[in-house]
Amino acid sequence: MTGPQTKLLRDMIRIRVFEERCAELYGQQKIRGFLHLYIGEEAIAAGVISQLTKDDSIVATYREHGHALIRGIPATEIMAEMYGKAAGCSGGRGGSMHLFDAERRFLGGNAIVGGHLPLATGLALADKMLHRKGRVTACFFGEGAVAEGEFHEAMNLASIWNLPVLFCCENNLYAMGTSLQSSESETNLSLKASSYNMPSWSVDGMDAEATAGAASRALDTVRGGGGPVFLEFRTYRFRAHSMFDPDLYRKPDEVAKWTERDPISTFSAQLTSAGTLTQEHIDRLWVEASQETQDAVDFAEAAEWEPVENLEDHVGATDGASVVLV
Amino acid sequence: MTGPQTKLLRDMIRIRVFEERCAELYGQQKIRGFLHLYIGEEAIAAGVISQLTKDDSIVATYREHGHALIRGIPATEIMAEMYGKAAGCSGGRGGSMHLFDAERRFLGGNAIVGGHLPLATGLALADKMLHRKGRVTACFFGEGAVAEGEFHEAMNLASIWNLPVLFCCENNLYAMGTSLQSSESETNLSLKASSYNMPSWSVDGMDAEATAGAASRALDTVRGGGGPVFLEFRTYRFRAHSMFDPDLYRKPDEVAKWTERDPISTFSAQLTSAGTLTQEHIDRLWVEASQETQDAVDFAEAAEWEPVENLEDHVGATDGASVVLV
Amino acid sequence: MTAPELAAETTYRDALREAIREAMIEDERVFIMGEDVAEYGGTYAVTKGLYKEFGRDRVRNTPLSEAGFVGAGIGAALGGMLPIVEIMTVNFSLLALDQIVNTAATLRHMSGGQFHIPVVIRMTTGAGRQLAAQHSHSLECWFAHVPGLRVVAPATVTDARWMLKAAMADPDPVIVFEHNGLYNSSGPVLPGPVDLTTAEIRRPGTDLTIVASAGMVSKSLEAAEQLGDRNVSAEVIDLRSLRPLDRATLAKSVEHTSRAVVVDEGWRSVGLSAEIAAGITEDCFYRLDAPVCRVASREVPIPYPRHLEDAAIPQVHDIVAGAMTVMTGSLADV
Amino acid sequence: MTAPELAAETTYRDALREAIREAMIEDERVFIMGEDVAEYGGTYAVTKGLYKEFGRDRVRNTPLSEAGFVGAGIGAALGGMLPIVEIMTVNFSLLALDQIVNTAATLRHMSGGQFHIPVVIRMTTGAGRQLAAQHSHSLECWFAHVPGLRVVAPATVTDARWMLKAAMADPDPVIVFEHNGLYNSSGPVLPGPVDLTTAEIRRPGTDLTIVASAGMVSKSLEAAEQLGDRNVSAEVIDLRSLRPLDRATLAKSVEHTSRAVVVDEGWRSVGLSAEIAAGITEDCFYRLDAPVCRVASREVPIPYPRHLEDAAIPQVHDIVAGAMTVMTGSLADV
Numbered sequence A, B: 001m002t003g004p005q006t007k008l009l010r011d012m013i014r015i016r017v018f019e020e021r022c023a024e025l026y027g028q029q030k031i032r033g034f035l036h037l038y039i040g041e042e043a044i045a046a047g048v049i050s051q052l053t054k055d056d057s058i059v060a061t062y063r064e065h066g067h068a069l070i071r072g073i074p075a076t077e078i079m080a081e082m083y084g085k086a087a088g089c090s091g092g093r094g095g096s097m098h099l100f101d102a103e104r105r106f107l108g109g110n111a112i113v114g115g116h117l118p119l120a121t122g123l124a125l126a127d128k129m130l131h132r133k134g135r136v137t138a139c140f141f142g143e144g145a146v147a148e149g150e151f152h153e154a155m156n157l158a159s160i161w162n163l164p165v166l167f168c169c170e171n172n173l174y175a176m177g178t179s180l181q182s183s184e185s186e187t188n189l190s191l192k193a194s195s196y197n198m199p200s201w202s203v204d205g206m207d208a209e210a211t212a213g214a215a216s217r218a219l220d221t222v223r224g225g226g227g228p229v230f231l232e233f234r235t236y237r238f239r240a241h242s243m244f245d246p247d248l249y250r251k252p253d254e255v256a257k258w259t260e261r262d263p264i265s266t267f268s269a270q271l272t273s274a275g276t277l278t279q280e281h282i283d284r285l286w287v288e289a290s291q292e293t294q295d296a297v298d299f300a301e302a303a304e305w306e307p308v309e310n311l312e313d314h315v316g317a318t319d320g321a322s323v324v325l326v
Numbered sequence C, D: 001m002t003a004p005e006l007a008a009e010t011t012y013r014d015a016l017r018e019a020i021r022e023a024m025i026e027d028e029r030v031f032i033m034g035e036d037v038a039e040y041g042g043t044y045a046v047t048k049g050l051y052k053e054f055g056r057d058r059v060r061n062t063p064l065s066e067a068g069f070v071g072a073g074i075g076a077a078l079g080g081m082l083p084i085v086e087i088m089t090v091n092f093s094l095l096a097l098d099q100i101v102n103t104a105a106t107l108r109h110m111s112g113g114q115f116h117i118p119v120v121i122r123m124t125t126g127a128g129r130q131l132a133a134q135h136s137h138s139l140e141c142w143f144a145h146v147p148g149l150r151v152v153a154p155a156t157v158t159d160a161r162w163m164l165k166a167a168m169a170d171p172d173p174v175i176v177f178e179h180n181g182l183y184n185s186s187g188p189v190l191p192g193p194v195d196l197t198t199a200e201i202r203r204p205g206t207d208l209t210i211v212a213s214a215g216m217v218s219k220s221l222e223a224a225e226q227l228g229d230r231n232v233s234a235e236v237i238d239l240r241s242l243r244p245l246d247r248a249t250l251a252k253s254v255e256h257t258s259r260a261v262v263v264d265e266g267w268r269s270v271g272l273s274a275e276i277a278a279g280i281t282e283d284c285f286y287r288l289d290a291p292v293c294r295v296a297s298r299e300v301p302i303p304y305p306r307h308l309e310d311a312a313i314p315q316v317h318d319i320v321a322g323a324m325t326v327m328t329g330s331l332a333d334v
Ligand SMILES: Cc1ncc(C[n+]2csc(CCOP(=O)(O)OP(=O)(O)O)c2C)c(N)n1
Pocket: A063, A111, A112, A113, A114, A141, A142, A143, A144, A145, A146, A170, A172, A174, A175, A176, A241, C035, C064, C066, C088, C092, C095
């Protein structure tokens, strides 16, 4: 039970279980603020991040719990962050939208749509200028970001400077209530990449092996000095945009059509029918994930609040603890 | 001597003479601040604006003296504006970079690169929403603007809303000292337009008949409700970016190659060899332009300064004099 | 003036919507645009349902492109429309500042007064919802700094209703700040019209003037109640307009009370509270018994956890404490 | 401390360039990027020639995309480089404010102190060159409002040389404002290092404190000379750092003089001058003989013609007039 397929499935299940619990905890007001669930889109983070090395960097959006988990940030620390506890991966200061982990080169958790693309470009620029050959920055963003000027500027810079960025567009068809159709004059996102002279292709974002395969292929190019690549992952979020969203803008049959393609159940069926895993194996993955999540909740519950006296910490240099990435 | 060809030639000569004089006046410190000359690019304004009606709107950059002249703002008022006199077309408040004329639907004179594209889009939106059928907003900008996020956002909005905008990219190959080559990962600017699903083509910007023809064709589409069109005019500025620019970044033979294609001398030669105009006719155009410019200078010299007591006028509504376009 | 009638209770959100509706009914040139203003009804549900009544042309969804659609709103205003542009929150307005400052605020002047730009730009502001550092700004002060803009911050249901209406009648760009904590607040809508420039005394008092706006008004009123228990009679002034500031009303109050506290949800340094303190001091220097006290947000990006967020932004007890400093400060001096 | 040696005369522009050069020689991680910083040498010629010495990788031209390259600078800093980002002028920084405020200023805090961002963002500021409304902003106050940023404004050749060096040694984002009127100013470079936080008394005096920064320092010094002719001894303080503000130095001076004038090229309302006036008043209320006087720009987009531009921004005679008001104001009161 340790092959790459199992790992993909396990990772997707871990995200699913973790986030289902987050939704509950939000109802209980343990988690506050905004909470954006990744449920339905797990195959992207699981597949892409499986192809990254520990030297690569990840820059993500506010819908990043899955990416953080797969990257190896302990569920305990992620959950503590969602609670706002000092033991959280961002010291409790960030919450759900701002998960950070320097050690694992995980740079957020960014909540300005499109705002993190320049940052990812800059990380890659540093890698290139410091001759850290083979390193990549994977930048995740929704298709809504494509309309923002910052997307456009970052794409151009990454391309003109031939930087090692993997642009991962998680196209779940909606930006809050706005469909791609109604927000982009050209919905073929590959044409956007072409207009920056950047290779790009579209990938079934509901298939973890497809996402892993595409990432692997793209990363070969990027690591080899071929410059940035743009991948469009076609996916769907099964839940509302955030816990505040009544989700009235999507037709039930559209939702139904996509949920049939649930990346976890389809992959599970595929693996059992191929004889790779038994149902018992798969059940065990769910149990383990539940245990991991339960441990995370226990940890978060028991964790301490940051003393209020420390409010003004981490505004500017007061000690030598913070890092830049080496 | 009143056919469209003569008009094109006359207009180009008017711009040339006016601006040569501006350069002198800058040396004499009559004109201050930034001064950006259009010399070499006259065929674009002359050709495109010849195809506009008085109901169309024009939105331009800081390199807009030519557009203003061709649009019919009296040279006297333009020159007075360059002097900063109260009789200037912007009351002297704007100077060279900010020529405005409500009556002639001339909206600047905008000095933030890319910043006026959203404005042009909005003007077109108003025309569309107010059912002013057949009206167009012509928006001029340099190729440098294409890298700005505001370009991208405006293109997408204009296209998705199917707005009557004619985007006129004056590609003179340089943005200050930066060549298009070094600032755009994809230098085929038509691909930018394609990525917004917008028709586009490239035009010889040194040929006034070509620019007029292209504009006419594009305007048919736009006026007919076909949505925005993007035209790339290939041109060259014969002078430095502004009066502050030592112009060290362009190779002399590149400059020489382009100056051979001077839109005025080539068109003059064409018209004389075709027998459309005699050299005498053409000489007369230059003399008339000189007279027009001289009159403008005389007017500007004699004009009054705005009284300093009026400094804080035109910050907010104090009277009913200002307009929106109807 | 007819006597104010008490209207039915309504919410701040509904009052804003009603103002928009009325304007759209009265004038075909009025339209609203922004991210998810149509079916979704706007992030804070202000435009809920309007697309059904007015259609998707006049209740116009935009892509995520704040500079683009704010600029388009400015252009549409120049072109003869009366646009209301909704920026989801002030946090995202940072992407549109070039359009707002370099175009909306300057164009009338640059053109020698030929053009005006009757655009209304609405945005949600404020912290207090545990949305952390990128979603909790209170940058009203930035806008209030800029000539060519008018900046208002309705704090009551009545002001939400009528200030928005007045903003739409204004020939120049008006920035309307809606505090996220107020949308669900409710009360009667008193009859309009109201003006866009004067401050309003929300509670009269004699010992101390508390100056606040938007989300800080109710906290100040509560602080004033508590101060009453300590025999301090506090006058509470709601600024309403952040640009221009109604210095006359502030000065008149402080001429009476000789003491002032300014409450501001923005960061303390170089913010709105500094202007108000400086202005009051300029106008009433020889009357003041103590320096004007500023109660403002702590100098830290707003953190996520409730207890830290609460500590970062002014609370009732901070206002009371500030007021007591001013009261005793002057006593110490007497 | 060794005694200051007088170095050869140099210009503010050359001093900045020398600071950049030195840093680039000392540390390979330092690079500079911005529009036309390479062959062109930067709009204000600060980086002139550097690309020859360091190559186009480390003196890196960018396309016109302020948000993009400022964000890339922030990212590169996070990635281990020490970037200097040149934004041509503060006017265009409006396009990059999202990156500066929502990312550079917040990321350390949001991440619980895990990351810091050693980026230096330089930009030209100020009016006075007849560049009209879109090219004449002085928006230092906006940046000085934001926790997580350090904001400096060198006014002398020595400060240009050493503050830029210190900025580059700072682990957090530093915004360096270079006043367009100073580039050609010249003087000796006194030995460094200098700090990034303290204000400096540029001229001692006993009757009145004049607080200024950047382009307003020399005008204030000239005003002080003229005031001397009227038997008013003015102390002139150069703020140097706009965030944090060195209130201690201001307070110490005003404790002596009992009177203060603040000179600010920014617009008057809700600007830097308000903060300084408020801060001085908080610190020295019981010492002040007159309200702090603000001499700031008029509330108008900066117009093109010389006479109107001059009238819009503070001139020596305005400072003198402000000072005389403060002096006589107190006399009237005595
Ligand atoms: C600049 C900006 N504008 C608006 C928002 C509010 N907002 C948050 S998420 C979101 C939708 C983004 O959609 P998309 O990029 O497709 O990502 P998804 O949420 O679908 O994963 C919006 C509009 C924001 N955070 N930033």
